[in-house]
Amino acid sequence: MRDATWGILLMILSVTVMILYFWALFMSPPSITFLGRSISDWAILVPVLIFVYLFLFVVAWIGWAMATTPPTLPMPEKEHDEEKCSS
Numbered sequence: 001m002r003d004a005t006w007g008i009l010l011m012i013l014s015v016t017v018m019i020l021y022f023w024a025l026f027m028s029p030p031s032i033t034f035l036g037r038s039i040s041d042w043a044i045l046v047p048v049l050i051f052v053y054l055f056l057f058v059v060a061w062i063g064w065a066m067a068t069t070p071p072t073l074p075m076p077e078k079e080h081d082e083e084k085c086s087s
Helices: 003-027 039-068 079-086
Strands: none
Touching: 003 039
8 A cells, every 4th residue: 555545544543543532531421331440441541551561661671671781891091092192
């Protein structure tokens, strides 16, 4: 598919999800429950859970990178340059 087609598809999908999310958060009937929580509760819980897990994944990735990166090599001393300057 062309890039323009993908762009239109993404735009339509995004607007549809925004409308569904607005409905789930503000207009869903409170009588409908899933695992003891209403749809509006799930509309808040799921995105917060996703963002917290993404944040913790990034923190774990940074920690892994720091733990597995070898230490930097020490800079060589500049004794040779100092000896040349003093003579």
